[in-house]
Amino acid sequence: MIVVSTEIIPGFDTVEVKGMVQGNTVRSKHMGRDIAAGLKNLVGGELKGYTELLTDARRQALERMMLQAEQLGANAIVNVRYSTSAVTPGAAELYAYGTAVVANPMMGA
Amino acid sequence: MGDFFFLFLNLSVPIVLILLGLTVGKSTEKWHFMRLAKDEAELVGVLASTVRTFPGEVDSSATPTLVAANVVISADYLMSLLATLRKIIGGRVRTYERVMERARREASVRILKEAQAMGYNAVCNIRMETTDLMSSRKKGKKQATAMASVYVYGTAYNRV
Numbered sequence: 001m002i003v004v005s006t007e008i009i010p011g012f013d014t015v016e017v018k019g020m021v022q023g024n025t026v027r028s029k030h031m032g033r034d035i036a037a038g039l040k041n042l043v044g045g046e047l048k049g050y051t052e053l054l055t056d057a058r059r060q061a062l063e064r065m066m067l068q069a070e071q072l073g074a075n076a077i078v079n080v081r082y083s084t085s086a087v088t089p090g091a092a093e094l095y096a097y098g099t100a101v102v103a104n105p106m107m108g109a
Numbered sequence: 110m111g112d113f114f115f116l117f118l119n120l121s122v123p124i125v126l127i128l129l130g131l132t133v134g135k136s137t138e139k140w141h142f143m144r145l146a147k148d149e150a151e152l153v154g155v156l157a158s159t160v161r162t163f164p165g166e167v168d169s170s171a172t173p174t175l176v177a178a179n180v181v182i183s184a185d186y187l188m189s190l191l192a193t194l195r196k197i198i199g200g201r202v203r204t205y206e207r208v209m210e211r212a213r214r215e216a217s218v219r220i221l222k223e224a225q226a227m228g229y230n231a232v233c234n235i236r237m238e239t240t241d242l243m244s245s246r247k248k249g250k251k252q253a254t255a256m257a258s259v260y261v262y263g264t265a266y267n268r269v
Binding site: 002003004005006007008009010011012037040041042043044045046047050051054055058062080081082083084086092094106 | 126129130133134138141161162163167169170174175179180181182183184185186188208215233236238239240241260262263264
């Protein structure tokens with residue numbers, strides 16, 4: 001599956017647009033990470049626990065979107081955007097959306 | 110005498126935290142900026158752009174792909190304290206500006222590194238977003254130190 005944040009894929013022809021696809025996930029942080037982050041808050045610096053949490057969430061949103069595109073029979077997703085929202089205190093939603101397309105390699109490329 | 114002891118006890122925690130900010134926080138920040146400058150110098154060969162098309166001639170033998178990175182950076186106690194004082198008179202909150210800058214630059218460096226590791230030499234259509242992790246604090250509860258949570262994504266491709 002080709003996933004890009006641009007409208008076109010160089011070297012490919014978009015032959016069919018399958019429609020919009022999206023994937024989301026809501027993650028909450030757990031106590032252990034909160035305590036570790038609380039301690040880190042005193043001295044400053046990167047909060048690796050939260051970074052990992054968000055990276056995992058982002059990957060899962062992307063995977064869900066790709067699964068949806070696969071079910072539609074697409075082989076690429078273009079114009080992908082990520083976004084977040086704070087649904088409720090202590091939890092963050094990450095969602096990815098894009099347009100599922102069928103892209104064929106250009107002749108002679 | 111007893112009063113002084115309790116006064117000392119009450120003051121010791123903030124004093125230790127301020128000292129931590131002055132030593133650990135300051136050096137972490139300095140070290141981070143130095144590393145960012147070094148990484149950015151190494152990544153000069155990777156063209157980063159925010160345009161929607163692919164700048165330059167695209168080498169279509171390598172299929173473009175999405176690259177993304179997250180960074181969460183927290184301010185230290187001293188920074189938060191300075192920011193709180195700043196809020197009284199208003200104006201630029203430089204300590205938080207630096208925290209945001211560190212997070213954004215770090216995330217950018219990470220996507221460029223990821224692209225480079227996958228064998229690409231350019232990233233276009235870069236977008237930056239922030240996440241809210243702070244709203245987790247309950248009202249009335251002591252305000253936690255500020256956090257900058259940034260994520261950056263873009264499309265990695267090969268430029269001829």
